[in-house]
Amino acid sequence: MVATLAKRTAFYALVAGIIVIAVFPFYYAILTSLKSGTALFRVDYWPTQFSLANYTSVVSQGSFLRNLGNSLLVAGAVVAISLLLAVTAAYALGRVRFRGRSLLLLTILSVSMFPQIAVLAGLFELIRGIGIFNTPLALIFSYMIFTLPFTVWVLTTFMRDLPVEIEEAAIVDGASPWVVITRVFMPLMWPALVTTGLLAFIAAWNEFLFALTFTSSDVQRTVPVAIALLSGASNFEIPWGNIMAASVIVTVPLVVLVLIFQRRIISGLTAGGVKG
Amino acid sequence: MTDLTVADPPAALQRRSHVNSDLQAQRVRSAWVFLAPTLLVLALVAGWPLVRTIYFSFTNASLTNLSGAEFIGFDNYLSWITLKSGRTIFRGLLADAAWWNAVWNTLKFTIVSVSIETVLGLVVALVLNVQFPGRGFVRAAILVPWAIPTIVSAKMWAWMLNDQFGILNDILLGLGLISQKVAWTANPDTAMIAVLIVDVWKTTPFMALLILAGLQMVPGDIYEAAKIDGVHPVRVFWRVTLPLIRPALMVAVIFRMLDALRIFDLIYVLTPNNAQTKTMSVLARENLFDFDKFAYGAAASTMLFLIIAAITVLYMWFGRVNVGGER
Numbered sequence: 001m002v003a004t005l006a007k008r009t010a011f012y013a014l015v016a017g018i019i020v021i022a023v024f025p026f027y028y029a030i031l032t033s034l035k036s037g038t039a040l041f042r043v044d045y046w047p048t049q050f051s052l053a054n055y056t057s058v059v060s061q062g063s064f065l066r067n068l069g070n071s072l073l074v075a076g077a078v079v080a081i082s083l084l085l086a087v088t089a090a091y092a093l094g095r096v097r098f099r100g101r102s103l104l105l106l107t108i109l110s111v112s113m114f115p116q117i118a119v120l121a122g123l124f125e126l127i128r129g130i131g132i133f134n135t136p137l138a139l140i141f142s143y144m145i146f147t148l149p150f151t152v153w154v155l156t157t158f159m160r161d162l163p164v165e166i167e168e169a170a171i172v173d174g175a176s177p178w179v180v181i182t183r184v185f186m187p188l189m190w191p192a193l194v195t196t197g198l199l200a201f202i203a204a205w206n207e208f209l210f211a212l213t214f215t216s217s218d219v220q221r222t223v224p225v226a227i228a229l230l231s232g233a234s235n236f237e238i239p240w241g242n243i244m245a246a247s248v249i250v251t252v253p254l255v256v257l258v259l260i261f262q263r264r265i266i267s268g269l270t271a272g273g274v275k276g
Numbered sequence: 277m278t279d280l281t282v283a284d285p286p287a288a289l290q291r292r293s294h295v296n297s298d299l300q301a302q303r304v305r306s307a308w309v310f311l312a313p314t315l316l317v318l319a320l321v322a323g324w325p326l327v328r329t330i331y332f333s334f335t336n337a338s339l340t341n342l343s344g345a346e347f348i349g350f351d352n353y354l355s356w357i358t359l360k361s362g363r364t365i366f367r368g369l370l371a372d373a374a375w376w377n378a379v380w381n382t383l384k385f386t387i388v389s390v391s392i393e394t395v396l397g398l399v400v401a402l403v404l405n406v407q408f409p410g411r412g413f414v415r416a417a418i419l420v421p422w423a424i425p426t427i428v429s430a431k432m433w434a435w436m437l438n439d440q441f442g443i444l445n446d447i448l449l450g451l452g453l454i455s456q457k458v459a460w461t462a463n464p465d466t467a468m469i470a471v472l473i474v475d476v477w478k479t480t481p482f483m484a485l486l487i488l489a490g491l492q493m494v495p496g497d498i499y500e501a502a503k504i505d506g507v508h509p510v511r512v513f514w515r516v517t518l519p520l521i522r523p524a525l526m527v528a529v530i531f532r533m534l535d536a537l538r539i540f541d542l543i544y545v546l547t548p549n550n551a552q553t554k555t556m557s558v559l560a561r562e563n564l565f566d567f568d569k570f571a572y573g574a575a576a577s578t579m580l581f582l583i584i585a586a587i588t589v590l591y592m593w594f595g596r597v598n599v600g601g602e603r
Contacts, residue, residue, distance in 0.1 A: 011403075015410070018400055019417045021477070026420055028443060029432045043446040089314035092307035104311070111322045113588065115538035117557045118581035121332050121564055121574040122325025125342050145321045152314060171299070177306040206425035208541040209557075213565065224427040228545050240435055247428040258423040259416055266415070269482065270489035 026251065033244035040241050054245035063219045064246060067226040071250075074136050074222060075204040078143045079197045086151035086196070087189070091181050093152070094159035095167065105156065112149035116209050119145065127214055138214040139222065143207060147200040154268060158192040159185065195268035198261055202254060223250045326581070332574035339570045352575035369575050377551060378559040378576075379583075385468065385555065386536040389475045394529060396476065397483025404484065405491045418481040426478065430545040433474040437461055467547045474542060479535070483528050490524025491517070530591055537584050556580045 032040065036051040058064050093105055123142055132138045162185065170184050211222045221229070227246050231238065258265060333352055337345035354368040369375050404415055421429065436443050439459035448454045460470040494517060502512045518525075540557040547553045560580060564573030 011406070011408075014399075014403060015408070015414055018403065019414055022417045022421055022481070025429065025432045025436060025477070026424065028436060029428075032435065041441045043441065043443050045443075085314045085317060088310035092310040096303050096307040098304045098307055104315075108314075108318065111318055113534050113584070114322060114326070115534075115557065115577075115580055115584050117538060117540065117560050117577050118329055118584075119322060119325035120329070120561065121570065121577055122328030123321070124564075125328055125332075126320075126325060128342075142321060144317050148314060148318060148321075177303065177310070181310075202423065206427075208425075208427050208544075209561070212544075213561070224425050224541075227431060228427050228541075240438075240441075243431050244435065247431055251424050251428055254423045254425070255420055258419045262412075262416055262419060265419065266485055266489075269485055 026255070029244045029247050029251075033241065033248050036241060054241035055249070058242045058245045058249070062226075062230075063221075064223075064226060066219050067221050067223045068249070070136055070220065071205055071222040071224075074139045074143070075201050077136070077140045078147055078204040079200045081140065082144060082147040082151045082200055083193060083197055085148060086155050087186070087193075088181060089152045090155035090159050091177065091185065094156040105153075108149045108152055112146060112153070114145065116145070120209070120213060123210075124213060133214060134216045134220050136220070139207075139211055142210045142214060143204050146203060146207075150203075151196045151200055154196045155189070155192055158189065162188060191264065194261070195264040198257060198265060199268050202257075205250075205254065329574050329581075330578050332571050333578045335571050337571045337574070339565065339568050342570070345571070348571075352571050353579075369572065369579060374551075374554075375556075375559065375576065375579075378554050378556045381468070381553060382537060382539070382555040382557075385471065385475075385539065385553075386533060389472055389479075389536050390529060390532050392472070392476050393480050393483045393532060394525070396480045397487050397528070398525075400480065400484035401487035401491055404488050418484060421478050422481040422485075424478070426541045427545055429474060429478050430542050433470070433477070434461060434546055437470055437473075461547050462550075464550065464552045467550045467552045471543055471546055471553050474546060475536070475539070478542075479532065483532060486528035486531070487521060487524060490521035490528075493524070494520045530588070533591070534584060534588065537587065538580070556583070 031044065031047055033054050034047065034051055035044075035049045036053040039049050093101060127133050127138045127142070132141065166184055166188075167180055170180050175183070206224060207222075208224045208228070211225045212228070215221050215225065218226075223246070227243060227250065230243050230246060332342075332345065334347055334349060335345035336348050336351075350368075352368055354366065354370040356364050356366045356371075358364045400418060404411060404418075424432075435441075437445075437460040439445065439457050439462065442457075442460070444460070445454070445457045449457070458466055460466045498516055498520075499512065502516060507515075538557050539555055540561065543553050543555055543558055544561075556576065557580065560573050560576035562573070563569040563576060567573075
């Protein structure tokens with residue numbers, strides 16, 4: 001009896017430890033963002049102050065709102081384009097048998113394993129060459145390298161598992177493949193589309209290397225780059241309060257999305273083995 | 277868990293398609309039409325830039341003069357001249373101590389971080405595999421580090437690891453584990469530890485969720501049988517659970533490994549200009565865009581690509597991981 005009680009206590013202590021470690025840094029960022037003045041530089045474990053000064057300062061100065069808009073625009077466009085391309089590609093790869101299908105799938109998957117740095121020099125040349133350097137288009141285009149393989153992969157797996165009868169009935173009625181995709185499959189695929197769309201959105205929202213390299217002016221940056229480059233008057237005056245406020249603003253929508261769509265995200269992650 | 281193989285389309289469809297070969301031909305034609313945009317985009321965004329990067333690595337291209345690049349063979353990788361005195365001077369990436377330092381840093385980071393993440397991920401997955409009240413809450417909590425952008429987590433931790441005002445020093449001092457405040461991110465001895473702490477915090481959830489998916493595929497009656505036979509739980513774990521989740525574990529490890537090998541943003545933000553944490557990606561980008569040694573950076577990028585490709589092939593070969601392809 002005592003042994004099981006000890007075991008249960010140890011188990012719940014472990015559970016509590018996991019929760020605290022997972023959530024504490026975010027909690028501490030919120031705590032810091034709500035402090036102002038000298039209180040910032042005092043270590044507190046519990047909320048002591050509720051000041052929105054950091055928030056107003058980060059939103060009013062610089063181009064933070066513009067950066068938020070850029071991030072939203074880029075991530076939204078990336079999701080829309082990659083889903084559109086991936087649905088048709090997934091139909092071809094999941095429902096039609098043709099030579100070279102496995103090889104194609106493997107090639108597409110291997111693109112997602114590419115180190116981004118390996119294409120950076122070539123992409124830089126291309127993006128400058130077609131004149132989209134320092135525009136959102138440069139980011140929308142380059143982000144396809146990681147969202148497209150993943151969405152194609154997950155949607156292919158999903159489409160393959162749909163029953164054959166629904167498609168047959170449409171084909172017997174003389175429906176073209178395009179009609180089959182838009183009228184028959186699309187309505188069934190909403191769960192998969194939401195999951196992959198969310199994961200693609202998060203990946204695009206969080207991306208840093210391309211955003212850092214392919215934009216050069218403050219107003220064209222996305223939020224991760226803006227936060228990374230947020231600095232004070234000198235190296236020794238890092239505006240921690242502002243950085244924490246900006247971090248919270250960027251992260252809260254993601255955390256809310258993740259909590260709402262928890263199950264979908266987990267199933268999408270495990271189905272695609274997508275990177276975090 | 278991850279059923280990474282994609283089987284043929286349902287057999288019934290195939291059979292009937294053969295009856296009407298016109299229909300099959302039409303389907304194949306439209307399949308290629310549907311695939312074309314995706315393949316075109318991938319060729320443009322991945323294939324062509326990769327080819328160009330490799331090409332640049334054999335030239336003397338500079339950031340300001342990309343089009344005037346001249347072919348110089350393997351000079352960016354290795355070249356040597358013999359002086360009159362008989363001394364040979366080697367130049368190029370393969371003779372560059374900074375490059376080998378970056379290779380070593382990357383490998384060290386990859387091996388240590390992936391090992392820790394695998395063990396901790398396994399622990400978290402085993403906890404989440406137990407039915408207990410509040411399980412959904414724990415699962416939600418561990419998704420938080422995963423969802424936070426890497427740059428944001430780097431900044432949040434940079435603040436917590438701050439030498440003067442950081443909470444981590446406060447906690448460790450309070451516990452008596454350190455006697456004076458540590459400059460985690462600036463000190464050469466602790467910079468790599470700081471990077472590892474943040475990376476483990478951020479990516480263990482991903483590992484845990486992949487392993488959990490594998491754990492949930494293990495049929496419950498195996499545990500029942502082992503319990504009835506009186507097998508010790510630890511023995512059950514090593515003899516039953518671990519072999520059964522091995523495929524899931526392998527896939528999770530390889531995804532994490534490929535990710536760790538190309539790490540850039542965390543190090544760029546958390547410990548900039550620190551030789552102890554400079555990885556291959558950081559070094560390559562620095563040469564490409566900051567040092568005006570574009571071709572040299574392209575050579576470093578190409579080497580990183582080759583190293584990652586080689587490790588992937590080796591790992592898949594030895595681990596016999598079937599990622600994609602036929603059943």
